[in-house]
Amino acid sequence: xxxxxxxxxxxxxxxxxxxxxxxxxxxxxxxxxxxxxxxxxxxxxxxxxxxxxxxxxxxxxxxxxxxxxxxxxxxxxxxxxxxxxxxxxxxxxxxxxxxxxxxxxxxxxxxxxxxxxxxxxxxxxxxxxxxxxxxxxxxxxxxxxxxxxxxxxxxxxxxxxxxxxxxxxxxxxxxxxxxxxxxxxxxxxxxx
Amino acid sequence: xxxxxxxxxxxxxxxxxxxxxxxxxxxxxxxxxxxxxxxxxxxxxxxxxxxxxxxxxxxxxxxxxxxxxxxxxxxxxxxxxxxxxxx
Numbered sequence: 197x198x199x200x201x202x203x204x205x206x207x208x209x210x211x212x213x214x215x216x217x218x219x220x221x222x223x224x225x226x227x228x229x230x231x232x233x234x235x236x237x238x239x240x241x242x243x244x245x246x247x248x249x250x251x252x253x254x255x256x257x258x259x260x261x262x263x264x265x266x267x268x269x270x271x272x273x274x275x276x277x278x279x280x281x282x283x284x285x286x287x288x289x290x291x292x293x294x295x296x297x298x299x300x301x302x303x304x305x306x307x308x309x310x311x312x313x314x315x316x317x318x319x320x321x322x323x324x325x326x327x328x329x330x331x332x333x334x335x336x337x338x339x340x341x342x343x344x345x346x347x348x349x350x351x352x353x354x355x356x357x358x359x360x361x362x363x364x365x366x367x368x369x370x371x372x373x374x375x376x377x378x379x380x381x382x383x384x385x386x387x388x
Numbered sequence: 389x390x391x392x393x394x395x396x397x398x399x400x401x402x403x404x405x406x407x408x409x410x411x412x413x414x415x416x417x418x419x420x421x422x423x424x425x426x427x428x429x430x431x432x433x434x435x436x437x438x439x440x441x442x443x444x445x446x447x448x449x450x451x452x453x454x455x456x457x458x459x460x461x462x463x464x465x466x467x468x469x470x471x472x473x474x475x
Contacts (some may be wrong), residue, residue, distance in 0.1 A: 245404040257460035260420030261411045270404050290406045338426030339407050
């Protein structure tokens, strides 16, 4: 079930969802209030990870050391606070949210997860903020990586601190099983 | 539901983005797997990454790593050598 803004706020207050810096439901900054009826807007961080150049290689995920290789093929690029960063059509960069998200797995307490989605304003001008991995699982702790792709016909200027994506929160139903012993005796999902 | 936390020996370097590190570890079959982990999960000074210990045998350990390895086919639950796990 998707959480309403009041349920999101309650979970934040009770410590079952931790967001840093914490959003305030009562305050308005120059860009407005991050709480929508059923989601929370998150801001773009101040750094991009940009492919160094168009190089002729293939990613082979069956080989080891992919993370180091990815790091080597990208460079960090701070986003200019005043001028922003111009994402040209067809270009792909990585960034992350300014906010850190933590969904603690608490024994006996409720657990939450979320999905990251784009915002309609950016969608209309062709910006994709994530590809096929929108789920922020229970237990997650960190900033959310954004896969930014300009599918539009014109360049898009991105500024740090702009609300660029939104999180849709859901309450996890049932106990989260993490250890193999908890599945003991079950050979099928039905427990047969 | 509560799992024992431990630390897995790894190689740590700067991540693609701030707030994260690049982490490379070895599985018990000798293959390398790697992922990006948020700073909360990494001790860069000692080259350790925080994991949940799911099962422990004399020579191997089943651990749950803090984010999904990038190598195809490797899940977040990985069998590693017991001598690489601290705690």
